[in-house]
Structure formats: C-alpha cells, structure tokens
Amino acid sequence: MSTVIEMENVSKVFGKKRAVHSMSFAMERGHSVALLGPNGAGKTTSIAMMLGLTKPTSGRVCLFSGDPKSATSHERIGVMLQEVSVPPRLSVRETIDMFRGFYPKPLPTDRLLQVSGLTEDQKTMAQKLSGGKMRRLQFALALAGDPDVLFLDEPTVGMDVASRRTFWDEVRSFLRAGKTLMLTTHDLQEADMLADRIVVMQNGAVIADAPPESIKMQFGGRTVSFVAGPDIDFERLRMLPDVTDVQTVGRQVTVRTQNSDALLKTLILEAWDIRDIQVHGGGLEDAFVRLTAEGGESQ
Amino acid sequence: MRATLTYWKYELIRTLRDRRFFLLTLGMPVIFYFVFINQQGGALRIAGTFWSHYFMVSMASFGVVGSSINTLGVRLAAERQSGWVRYLRTTPLSSFGYAIAKILTQLTLSLLIILCIFLVAHFSQNVSLSGGEWLTITLWLWIGSLPFAALGVFIGLTGNAAQPLGTLMYLVASMLGGLWTPIQALPSVMQTIAKWTPTYHYAHPAWRILAGQSIQASDILVLLGWTLLFLIGSVALQRRIDTKVQM
Incomplete structure (x- = not known):
C-alpha cells in the first residue's frame, strides 16, 4: 500500500508524435524523485498522466493504487504546474482560502502565507503578483490541503535567489515529515539537493534511474587535479x-x-612528480550532459 | 460537494467585484428600460398587456442572455486559456463539480438580474402583477435561461474568438429575437426570422403570462432544440481541442 505512483508500460502518442514510449516506473511513499531530461523528453506528459490530466494511449497509470482522475486521490496531493495564472478579482488570501475549501483537512491560512513568504502581500490581488511571487502563491496552493505527495513542475522558475532558498528549506521540511515529492526541474542543483532518486528521460523513455550519488559517480566521474613537477610525462x-x-x-x-581511487594509488606508488593533490566529485550537471548526449547518439 | 460549494461562493465574490458585470450586463438593460419606456409611454397597449410590462420581460431576458454569454462564456474561455481549468483538475474539484459550480453561479446571477429589472419596473413604472404571475414569470425566466448557459459553454470553448463571438451573438440574438423592438413592429421577414431564435422563444412565454395566457409547448420545444444544438456544438469543439492539444 506504500506505492504512490505506478506506471506500467505506458505510452502516449499525440497524432504522429510519440511523447512517451513504454515507460514503467514506480514510486514509494517517503521518497523524492527528480525527473530530468531535455525539453520534449516527455516529462510533462508523464506528470500529466500521473495526475489524470492526460489519458495514456496504452498501458496503466495508478495514483495511490487507483484511478489518477479520482477526486479522493486528489485530496492527498498538491500540485504546482507551469503556465497557470490565477483568476482575477481575488486577493492572495482569498485565493488560498478558496483552495483550502476544496480539501477535507486544510492547513491554516496564516501558516500557508508564512510558508510561501506572502504574509505581507495577503491583501494584494493575486493576479497582480510578480512572476516569482506568483510561483510562491502556487506553492501555497499546492500545500493548502496538507498533501502527502507534492508534484512540482519547474517550481523555482522566476524566483529570485532568496525566495529559492526559502522554498528549498520548506520543501526539505516537508520531506522530513515523511512525505513524498515528484519534481521536474532544469535546475540540477535543485534536483541534487531535494531528490533521493534521479530519473532521466529522453525521447519519451527513461534512460537512467538511480540515486544522485551513483548517477554522478557513474556518469559524472571524478577529477583529480595537482601541480605537476618538471619530470612529469604527460604522454x-x-x-x-x-x-x-x-x-x-x-x-x-x-x-x-x-x-579516482585507482588513479591516486598509481600516482603515489609510482612516485609521480606531483604536489597539492585535490579530488573533486563530478557534478550532476556533468553526468546529465553525458547521459543525454549518449542517449541522443543511440537514438 | 464541499469543493463545488466553495468554488460557487468565490465565483459570486468575483462577479460582485466585476465592474463590467454591473455596467454592461446589468446596467444596459436597466438603462434601455428607462429610455424605451419614456419614448413610447408605459401605458401603450401591446400583445394583450402594457408596454411597461412587456418591455420589463424583454429587458430581463436581455440581461440574462447577456450574463450567460459575457459572464459565463467569456470567463470560461479566459479560465481555460490561462491554464486555470487544467490546474483545478488536479484538485478535489472534479470537472463535473466545476461545471455544477458554474451553472449554480449562472443561475444565481440570472435570478439577481431578473429581480433587479422587476424591481426597477415596479418602482419606476408601477408595474404590478398578482403574486402568482410574478412567481411564474420569474420561474420561467430563471429555468428557461439554461439553454443560454449551454450557449455560454459553447462560446467558452472557442478560445480567442470567445469575446468577439460572444458580443456578436449577444447583440444579434437580442435584436433578432425581438428583445429590443417587439417583432410586431418589424417587417414580416424579420418576424419569420425571429420565430427561429432562442431569444424570442425564451421571452415569448413570459409575454404570454402577462396577457393572462399559458406557456406553449412549441416554445419549450424550440428551446430544447437549441439547447441540444449548443451541447452538440460544445462536445464537438471539446473533441477537436482534445485531439489538438499537445503537452
């Protein structure tokens, strides 16, 4: 019963374009998954199917072991989508209160305002908010029903550095409460910081699925740097x-x-003429670039 | 249910803050009522009743048609285009609950418009009817507004075209249906056209009640026909949108 999302051999075709191709994926409660991939990789379509917004052409998608369209499963999720603007003539506070009215056990309004850093803007008309504040309002709306699972699609686009920090802190405290996160992002630092599992998609298929550390190890590699003495043989x-x-x-x-372990052993045991050795882990970005480049060639 | 009632409440709050609603949708029929009554004199006899009574029904109908098209239709189009409708579908408010909330909102606004026009007519022109007549006319204009809600939904699905198409339908249907100038005063060609419009068949039963007559089945049938047409049109548009949307 702890499976939150399950996709079994799911494909989605729009006209002649194949957006998702026989994707299988499962996510357990308490995990945080970052779905990465270049534009057009099928991330948004996959999320849309998990949320019941789009029907798969073939295969099976389950949310809480049930129909992703059902209202009862939607009571337990909170969502931030891209390119949504809120309706006119409601204040920030009223918009939040409206969302709270959709759920059986909503969080208190003041708490939501505080979490999204909008306490001072609560009387502003919601539609007049700037891009970054609009994203924060949507974060408050996503949390309104005290969800078990958060779906965040590019959540920090348009946020300034300080809002981003606060946002990440809030998401981390959400995760510490044992809750579940499904994140898509272009910000690899964000993925690295929030996710305990990275799923990379390309051309509608999953091409990597592992914890960030092992993805970085496997595809990002390490760098060893040092200052070379005169005797070094570059060849x-x-x-x-x-x-x-x-x-x-x-x-x-x-x-x-x-x-890097084997390389260091060699360099030291063979007494290479080097000093000031430093070892760096390759970033997720490195891994990502390699992965998607390899995937692109094999297509 | 909780989600639907909540959404209904906030839809009404948003409408009460909408200047456009008060100035155009509600304001226009009220102003027209004063202007046209003063031109002809309210005591003029028409279709078995007085002009002040007859035109009260015309303007109540005009107001209801306007709010179905402008408030429901144009707003629906805007909410779809802004991604809001799609976002709501991820909440416990289902598509069905959203539709019900929209219909409840429209019925509330229609009732508000009907009662406003009636009050204006009653206090400015001393229009007085028996309790039973007030009640039947109000109920008819209220329930009979549902075909226009269906028209509003159809217009709401036309995307960018909603605003111009809505305004066009609003004005043309009101004019052709005899809501501005009674069809009795129009050439016979126009009278024949009027008898095919939903607006005419919407106001006609209420005019008959004023003259002490009963509601005819033919009016109801024509309105049902139009409702069916608007619904089929809406389903067809929705299908086209579903197959086109790429995401």
Whole structure:
C-alpha cells in the first residue's frame, strides 16, 4: 500500500508524435524523485498522466493504487504546474482560502502565507503578483490541503535567489515529515539537493534511474587535479588506465577519471612528480550532459 | 460537494467585484428600460398587456442572455486559456463539480438580474402583477435561461474568438429575437426570422403570462432544440481541442 505512483508500460502518442514510449516506473511513499531530461523528453506528459490530466494511449497509470482522475486521490496531493495564472478579482488570501475549501483537512491560512513568504502581500490581488511571487502563491496552493505527495513542475522558475532558498528549506521540511515529492526541474542543483532518486528521460523513455550519488559517480566521474613537477610525462599520464581526459593550465593539471581511487594509488606508488593533490566529485550537471548526449547518439 | 460549494461562493465574490458585470450586463438593460419606456409611454397597449410590462420581460431576458454569454462564456474561455481549468483538475474539484459550480453561479446571477429589472419596473413604472404571475414569470425566466448557459459553454470553448463571438451573438440574438423592438413592429421577414431564435422563444412565454395566457409547448420545444444544438456544438469543439492539444 506504500506505492504512490505506478506506471506500467505506458505510452502516449499525440497524432504522429510519440511523447512517451513504454515507460514503467514506480514510486514509494517517503521518497523524492527528480525527473530530468531535455525539453520534449516527455516529462510533462508523464506528470500529466500521473495526475489524470492526460489519458495514456496504452498501458496503466495508478495514483495511490487507483484511478489518477479520482477526486479522493486528489485530496492527498498538491500540485504546482507551469503556465497557470490565477483568476482575477481575488486577493492572495482569498485565493488560498478558496483552495483550502476544496480539501477535507486544510492547513491554516496564516501558516500557508508564512510558508510561501506572502504574509505581507495577503491583501494584494493575486493576479497582480510578480512572476516569482506568483510561483510562491502556487506553492501555497499546492500545500493548502496538507498533501502527502507534492508534484512540482519547474517550481523555482522566476524566483529570485532568496525566495529559492526559502522554498528549498520548506520543501526539505516537508520531506522530513515523511512525505513524498515528484519534481521536474532544469535546475540540477535543485534536483541534487531535494531528490533521493534521479530519473532521466529522453525521447519519451527513461534512460537512467538511480540515486544522485551513483548517477554522478557513474556518469559524472571524478577529477583529480595537482601541480605537476618538471619530470612529469604527460604522454604516459594520458595512457594510464581510468584516465578519460587531461587538461593543463600552466603547471596545473586536471585529470578526469572514472576511478579516482585507482588513479591516486598509481600516482603515489609510482612516485609521480606531483604536489597539492585535490579530488573533486563530478557534478550532476556533468553526468546529465553525458547521459543525454549518449542517449541522443543511440537514438 | 464541499469543493463545488466553495468554488460557487468565490465565483459570486468575483462577479460582485466585476465592474463590467454591473455596467454592461446589468446596467444596459436597466438603462434601455428607462429610455424605451419614456419614448413610447408605459401605458401603450401591446400583445394583450402594457408596454411597461412587456418591455420589463424583454429587458430581463436581455440581461440574462447577456450574463450567460459575457459572464459565463467569456470567463470560461479566459479560465481555460490561462491554464486555470487544467490546474483545478488536479484538485478535489472534479470537472463535473466545476461545471455544477458554474451553472449554480449562472443561475444565481440570472435570478439577481431578473429581480433587479422587476424591481426597477415596479418602482419606476408601477408595474404590478398578482403574486402568482410574478412567481411564474420569474420561474420561467430563471429555468428557461439554461439553454443560454449551454450557449455560454459553447462560446467558452472557442478560445480567442470567445469575446468577439460572444458580443456578436449577444447583440444579434437580442435584436433578432425581438428583445429590443417587439417583432410586431418589424417587417414580416424579420418576424419569420425571429420565430427561429432562442431569444424570442425564451421571452415569448413570459409575454404570454402577462396577457393572462399559458406557456406553449412549441416554445419549450424550440428551446430544447437549441439547447441540444449548443451541447452538440460544445462536445464537438471539446473533441477537436482534445485531439489538438499537445503537452
């Protein structure tokens, strides 16, 4: 009963365009998944099917083991979508109160205003909010029903740095309460920070699905950098096993590797003429770029 | 149910803050009533009743048609285009609940418009009817407004065209249906056209009640026909949108 979302061999075709292709995916309660992929990879369509906004062409989609369209399953979720503007002639507070009226056990209005940082704007007409504040209002609307699961589609687009920080803090405290998050984003730092599982989509299919650390390890690799002494043999360095790339700036050398442990052992045991060694983990961005480039070639 | 009632409440709050609603949808029929009554004199006899009574029904009908098209139709189009309707579908407010809330809102506004025009006519022109007559006319104009709600939904699905198409339908249907100038005063070609409009068949039973006559089945049948047409049109438009939408 702890499966929140389940997709079984799901495909979605619009006219001649195949948006999602035999996707299978399951998500357990208490996890936070970031769905990544280049534009047009099928992320938004997948989310739309999970929410019951779009019917799959074939395959099965379940939300809380039931129909994603049912109102009872919607009582337990909160959603931020892209490109939504709120209706005119209601204040921020009224818009929040309206949403609270949709749910059986809503959170208090003042709490929602505070969480979204809109307490001072509560009397402003909601439609007049700036882009960043509008996103924050939608975050308040997503939390209005005290949901078990949050679906956030590009939540921080348009937010300034400070709002972003507050937003991430709020999402993290939401997750600490044992709740579930489904996130799509272009901001890889955001994905890395909030998700315990990264799902990468491309051309309508899942091409990677693992915790951020292992995705970074597997596809991002590591870099070992050091200052090279006069005796160093760059030709041999490039030929060492595990070395994928060598960059030099003056005496400063940066070596990219899939296995930094083995490389370091070699460098030290063979007493290479180097000093000031530093090891860096490859970022998620690195991994992402590699992954989607490889996926693109195989298509 | 909770979600539907909540949405209904906030729809009404939004309408009460809408200047356009008061100036145009409610204001126009009230102003027209004063202008046209003063031109002809309210005591003029027409279709078995007085001009002040007859034109009260005309303007109540005009107001209700206007709010169905402008408030329901144009607002629906705006809410669809802004992504709001799609967003609401992720909440416990179902598509069905949303539709019910919209219909409840429209019925509330129609009743408000009918009562406003009646009060204006009663206090400015001393229009007085028996309790039973007031009640039947009000009920007819209220329930009979549902075909125009269906028209509003149809217009709401036309996207960018909603505003111009809505205004056109509002004015043309009101004029052709004899809500501005009684069809008795129009050439016979226009009279024949009027008898095919939903607006004429909406106001006609109420005019008959004023003359002490009863509601005819033919009026109800024509209105049902138009309702069916608007609903079929709406379903067809919705199908086209569903197959076109790429997301």
